[in-house]
Amino acid sequence: MTESAIVAHGLRKTYGDKTVLAGIDLDVRAGSVFSLLGPNGAGKTTTVNVLTTLAKADGGTVRVAGHDIATETRAVRSAIGVTGQFASVDDLLTGEENLRLMADLHHLGGREGKQVVAGLLERFDLVEAATKQAATYSGGMRRKLDLAMTLVGKPRIIFLDEPTTGLDPRSRRTMWDIVRELVADGMTIFLTTQYLEEADQLADRIAVLDQGRLVAEGTAAELKRKVPGSHVRLRFADVVALGAAARVVTGSTPDDEALALRVPGDGGVRSLRALLNRLDEHSIEVEEFSVHTPDLDDVFLALTGHAGTEVTAP
Incomplete structure (x- = not known):
């Protein structure tokens, strides 16, 4: 677009x-x-x-x-x-009457207005409630x-x-x-x-x-990806493979119990591909991997210094 x-x-x-x-x-x-x-x-x-x-x-x-x-x-x-x-x-009007009012305000003709109202009631699953007051x-x-x-x-x-x-x-x-x-x-x-x-x-x-x-x-x-904390978690079949990977990948943190290695990164495809290629070059097999990135709440807090609940502004 x-x-x-x-x-x-x-x-x-x-x-x-x-x-x-x-x-x-x-x-x-x-x-x-x-x-x-x-x-x-x-x-x-x-x-x-x-x-x-x-x-x-x-x-x-x-x-x-x-x-x-x-x-x-x-x-x-x-x-x-x-x-x-x-x-x-308008709580005193039914759902259908509210829509008809809007159709009148938009100067839609009788037939066109009825078609538009009927279509919207169907689309929004409001057909059964169409004749009930909006207050309900x-x-x-x-x-x-x-x-x-x-x-x-x-x-x-x-x-x-x-x-x-x-x-x-x-x-x-x-x-x-x-x-x-x-x-x-x-x-x-x-x-x-x-x-x-x-x-x-x-x-x-x-x-x-x-x-x-x-x-x-x-x-x-x-x-x-703008917020620190992104990392890749690699899991290996045994402690030997985990130890070998930890020696090859600098800055990584091994978890012997989980047979997992935490590798800091930006979470992007390019860096992930480079990491896996490096392990492959050393014939180190990875059982599974997952990419972990900060959520938007972390982003919001890092960028604004405020917690991520907002909204009414001036």
């Missing part, structure tokens, strides 16, 4: 004498999931508000779906959908309905601000499956989340925001 769904250069935002965004750059590829992580107050929600035209930037340029957010606001809004941290459904829905059902309402306008880009906050593990994984289906359909997802596992599972690229600045960006694997 070469097309960019969201491009920001030098994005700045201040509130009084507080700088919330200090000139950040973003490039979100179309048809991908981009996740923005950061501790409380990092500027994530402000970023989303600016990108969705809910707040004006104080500096920099931003194009969303090919449109300038400052001069083509209406075109930007027609191309995006926003699902906030808290479900925006579980947390997971409310989040599904909220996202379904966002899709009524057929957006090309969807902003999801903590879409699974407060959900149980099963409902959270259901939402993950829905996000994957949306991306498979060609949509672009801009995701903020307080669950690092969520970003690890869903995001094609992750950016870490801290004190209004991007401190790192890359795939989950690339970010994990």
